[in-house]
Amino acid sequence: MSRDLVDDTAADAALGFARPVEPGSDPGPAHRVDVRRILRFLVRRPGLLLSVLLVVLVVLASFWPGLFTSRDPLTGVPSQNFRGPSGAHWFGTDELGRDVFSRVVHGAQLSLKATLIAVAVAFVVGSLIGLVAGFVGRWVDDVLMRFVDVLLSIPALFLSLALVTALGYGTVKVAVAVGIASVASFARVTRAEVLRVRQAVFVEASRACGTRWYAVLGRHVLPNAAGPVIVLATLDFGSAILAVSALSFLGYGAPPPAPEWGTLISDGRNYLANAWWLTALPGLAIAATVLATNRIARALDGEWSRQR
Amino acid sequence: MRRYVIKRLAQAVGVLWAAYTVSFLVLDFLPGDPVTAMAGAGMDSGQVDPAQLTALRHEYGFDKPVLVQYADYLGKAVRGDFGDSVSTGRPVSSTLADALPQTLQLTGAALLLAVFLGGGLAVLATYTSRRWLRQLLLSLPPLGVSVPTFWVGLLLVESFSFRLHWFAAFGNDGLRGLILPAVTLAVPTGAQVAQVLAKSLLTALDQAYVETARAKGAGRWRIHLRHALRNASLPALTVVGLLVGQLIAGSVVVETVFSRDGLGRVTAAAVTAQDIPLVQGVVVFGALIFVVTNLVVDLVYPLLDPRIVVAPGRKAVAV
Numbered sequence: 175m176s177r178d179l180v181d182d183t184a185a186d187a188a189l190g191f192a193r194p195v196e197p198g199s200d201p202g203p204a205h206r207v208d209v210r211r212i213l214r215f216l217v218r219r220p221g222l223l224l225s226v227l228l229v230v231l232v233v234l235a236s237f238w239p240g241l242f243t244s245r246d247p248l249t250g251v252p253s254q255n256f257r258g259p260s261g262a263h264w265f266g267t268d269e270l271g272r273d274v275f276s277r278v279v280h281g282a283q284l285s286l287k288a289t290l291i292a293v294a295v296a297f298v299v300g301s302l303i304g305l306v307a308g309f310v311g312r313w314v315d316d317v318l319m320r321f322v323d324v325l326l327s328i329p330a331l332f333l334s335l336a337l338v339t340a341l342g343y344g345t346v347k348v349a350v351a352v353g354i355a356s357v358a359s360f361a362r363v364t365r366a367e368v369l370r371v372r373q374a375v376f377v378e379a380s381r382a383c384g385t386r387w388y389a390v391l392g393r394h395v396l397p398n399a400a401g402p403v404i405v406l407a408t409l410d411f412g413s414a415i416l417a418v419s420a421l422s423f424l425g426y427g428a429p430p431p432a433p434e435w436g437t438l439i440s441d442g443r444n445y446l447a448n449a450w451w452l453t454a455l456p457g458l459a460i461a462a463t464v465l466a467t468n469r470i471a472r473a474l475d476g477e478w479s480r481q482r
Numbered sequence: 483m484r485r486y487v488i489k490r491l492a493q494a495v496g497v498l499w500a501a502y503t504v505s506f507l508v509l510d511f512l513p514g515d516p517v518t519a520m521a522g523a524g525m526d527s528g529q530v531d532p533a534q535l536t537a538l539r540h541e542y543g544f545d546k547p548v549l550v551q552y553a554d555y556l557g558k559a560v561r562g563d564f565g566d567s568v569s570t571g572r573p574v575s576s577t578l579a580d581a582l583p584q585t586l587q588l589t590g591a592a593l594l595l596a597v598f599l600g601g602g603l604a605v606l607a608t609y610t611s612r613r614w615l616r617q618l619l620l621s622l623p624p625l626g627v628s629v630p631t632f633w634v635g636l637l638l639v640e641s642f643s644f645r646l647h648w649f650a651a652f653g654n655d656g657l658r659g660l661i662l663p664a665v666t667l668a669v670p671t672g673a674q675v676a677q678v679l680a681k682s683l684l685t686a687l688d689q690a691y692v693e694t695a696r697a698k699g700a701g702r703w704r705i706h707l708r709h710a711l712r713n714a715s716l717p718a719l720t721v722v723g724l725l726v727g728q729l730i731a732g733s734v735v736v737e738t739v740f741s742r743d744g745l746g747r748v749t750a751a752a753v754t755a756q757d758i759p760l761v762q763g764v765v766v767f768g769a770l771i772f773v774v775t776n777l778v779v780d781l782v783y784p785l786l787d788p789r790i791v792v793a794p795g796r797k798a799v800a801v
Contacts, residue, residue, distance in 0.1 A: 324500040324769075329731035332768040335753050336508050339761045416630055420735050423632045424750055436632075443636060443739075447644045454640070457633030465628040472624075 222473050225466035232463050235279045236286040245273040247280035247433050256449050266451040268441070274452060277433035278459050284428055285418060285435040285460075288349035292414040295353025297407050300360020305399075307361065308368030309391060319365065325358040334417060338426045345428045352417040356410055363406050367399035374398070408471035412464040419460050435460050490780055494773045501769035502559055505762045506552060559766070565759040567752070574763040577748060584744035588736065589729045591660055592667035596729075597722060600672035604679035604718075608687065609706050620680065626673025631732060635666040635739035663740045667732050671725050678721045682714040689713075716787055723779035727772035 216223045235242055251271040259266045265274035307318040325333070337351035371377060377394050385393075415435075421427060422436030430437070435456055442452025558565070564574035600623075607619035642648045642662060649662050686692065687710050695705045733746030741747075745764070752760035 320500070324497060324504055327497050327727075327769045327772045328501055328504065328765055329727035329768045329772065331728075331731035331734060332749070332765050335734070335749060336505055336761055336765050339753050339756055339758065340508050412628065416628075419630055420632060423630075424735065424738060424753075426753065436630075439630075439633060439636065446636060446640050450640050453633065453636045457630060457637070461629045461633065464630075465625065468624060468628055 219473070222469055225469040228462060228466040229470065232282055232286065232466075235282040237283075239276075239279045239283060242279045243273070243276040245276040247272065247277040248431050256445070258449075259451050259455070265455040266449065268449070268452055269445060274438070274455060277438055278435070278456050281433035281435045281438055281456070282459075284345050284432060285415065285422075288345045288352075288418045288422075288427075288434075289411060289414045291346060291349035292353035292356070292418060293407055293411050295350055296356040296360050296410055296414075297403075299354070300357040301364040301403055303357065303361040304364025304366075305368055305391075305396075308365040308372065309395065315365075318361070322358045322361045325355075330355040330417065331420070334421060338421065343426045343429070345422075345432075345434065348418055348421045348427050352414055352421065355417070356414070359410070360403065360406060364399065364403050367402055368395055371395050371398045402475075405471055405475045408467060408474055412467040412471070415460060415464050415467070487781065490777055494777050497773050498766070498769055499556075502556065502762075502766050503552075505765040506555065509758050509762050509765075510551070564763040564766070567760045568757045569752070569755040569760075574759050577760065578745065578763055578767055581743065581745045581748045584742060585730065585733045585737070585746060587660065588663055588667065588733055588742065588744060589726075591664035592671065592729055592732075593722070593726065595664055595668035596672035596675055596725075599668065600675035601679055601718070603672075603676045604683055605706065605711060607676075607680055608683040608710075609703070623673040623676040623680070626669050626676075629669065631666060631670060632735050632739050634669050635663065635736055638662045638666060639740070659740075659742070663736050663742060666739070667729060667736045670732070671729055674721060674725060675718055679714060679718040682717045683710055686710040686714040712786075716783070719779055719782070719786070723776045724772075726775040727768055730768055730771050 216226065231242075239247075249272070251267075253271065254263075254267055255269050255271040257263055257267045257271075263273050263275065265278060268274055268277070303318050303322065307315040307322075328336075333355040334348075334351040337354055338348060341347040341351065372395060374394075377390060380390055380394055418427070419434075419436035419439075422434045423440045425437075425440065427434045427437055438456040439453050439460075442449065442456065445452050555565070562575050566573055567577055570577065603619055603622060607616050610616050610619070639662065643650065650659050683706075687706075689710075692705055692709055695709050700709075730745070733744060734749050735746070736742075737744045737746035738750050745767075748760070749764045751757075752764065
């Protein structure tokens with residue numbers, strides 16, 4: 175643990191100026207994984223432990239829904255419609271007698287897929303823009319960052335809606351639309367980090383030694399700039415789940431029988447007066463997942479390395 | 483000051499132009515042929531009469547070169563003419579203008595709620611010396627940013643309209659119809675305001691001037707509001723400026739949930755009908771709201787914090 179301390183002071187000294195971020199929020203490129211430290215860190219934070227568990231469960235559900243439920247999400251038993259939550263049907267049943275829990279579990283697949291695509295698009299495109307802007311500098315930087323400013327000036331949901339209008343409906347298209355809407359923040363953070371690292375003495379030194387630009391980029395700049403961008407990606411995961419489910423709630427996601435999380439809630443909306451569980455419980459699944467990823471992002475962002 | 487204002491105005495116009503260009507690129511190019519989409523919208527079969535297509539192309543100017551089209555559209559847009567809605571045939575600008583008052587009411591109410599409730603929460607959480615209360619209050623904002631807006635809205639309708647019968651579930655009637663949607667829309671915004679304000683209040687309370695005020699014998703409440711809050715409100719103000727665009731966009735979801743008429747419903751309907759001119763109008767309007775609020779925030783900033791000297795050639799924007 176004292177290793178972190180030394181690393182950080184060394185890094186700060188190397189940078190030659192006070193870093194704007196919390197000292198120690200940079201995970202550093204070459205830390206070995208200390209399992210015991212991770213476990214102790216988690217046990218002291220029951221909320222975080224719960225969040226990690228929940229995210230693991232959601233990921234498992236999206237790959238192997240059969241682990242959690244054996245019921246078919248698409249065919250129901252019409253005689254058993256509108257049953258409230260019970261031991262047999264944890265989340266109750268819907269208007270066609272379909273098991274809502276099974277629909278939520280199977281819906282995780284679609285929603286998580288969309289979220290992953292959205293985050294990947296934002297991450298790849300955004301960091302690439304930020305990287306080029308920060309690394310090349312000069313007019314390229316100006317042009318790219320003005321473009322990013324413009325993206326920021328259009329409210330994210332409007333931008334996503336415009337893209338959905340252009341691209342059409344469907345899970346993947348919605349995901350791409352959500353991803354592009356959050357490209358701007360990735361570009362900004364990456365650029366800031368690249369600029370910060372690029373001014374470091376060790377980068378200057380390796381340049382002076384005649385290292386090629388791509389080696390400087392790959393060996394020095396990228397690993398040192400990655401930390402905050404990864405934190406942002408975790409944070410963006412939560413907001414992407416929300417944005418994707420909002421768009422599928424509005425009806426632009428997968429076509430009807432598919433149990434996307436947002437679609438489940440908009441279906442349940444028609445029966446709000448007599449079957450509260452159709453909206454409340456799938457929504458709870460979304461809220462819990464987002465809360466969990468946000469909690470993890472908070473832990474990655476400083477809490478981990480501040481703890482000694 | 484005048485140079486500063488003029489410079490900010492010029493920047494604002496530049497951003498608007500660029501936002502228009504981006505929306506033009508996205509909407510009029512990406513799918514290939516907007517005319518087929520327009521003509522095909524509202525028809526069950528994909529079969530469209532080719533002659534009709536050519537006529538439509540000519541009417542919208544799609545048979546001209548791209549740059550000419552762009553210049554034509556931009557020239558009209560500058561004069562406030564975004565063309566006619568494809569689904570209703572009415573001009574986009576008047577469609578938006580008709581829908582706007584309802585949405586401004588909603589977002590205005592939501593903004594007030596967000597600022598007062600979120601701000602109040604932050605002030606209380608940093609003021610109280612009871613640990614459990616502080617913990618409880620500070621756990622609310624992370625919750626607020628994690629819940630889907632449409633879910634909150636539906637839960638409110640479920641409990642306050644269908645069970646308690648306090649408010650009408652749907653529609654635009656008066657203040658009673660406004661409360662639930664405004665609360666729904668205020669939740670994520672208020673949570674973000676609270677997060678930022680609580681953080682900057684904690685920073686401000688650590689400053690030397692707080693110590694000085696305490697040494698001079700000022701009361702805790704007075705220090706908290708007069709000294710710390712005044713300084714801490716600046717970052718929160720910036721965030722509010724950034725959140726206004728989000729509020730307007732949030733009206734799409736909230737107005738759909740509560741079946742309220744307004745800009746959000748118009749937008750949702752336009753996207754469903756692939757009404758490209760209307761969607762474009764909405765996007766540019768969203769950018770306009772964003773640019774105007776941030777312009778106002780930037781201009782108010784020096785008034786709130788006299789230390790920000792607006793010297794020529796110096797930007798007074800602090801984020």
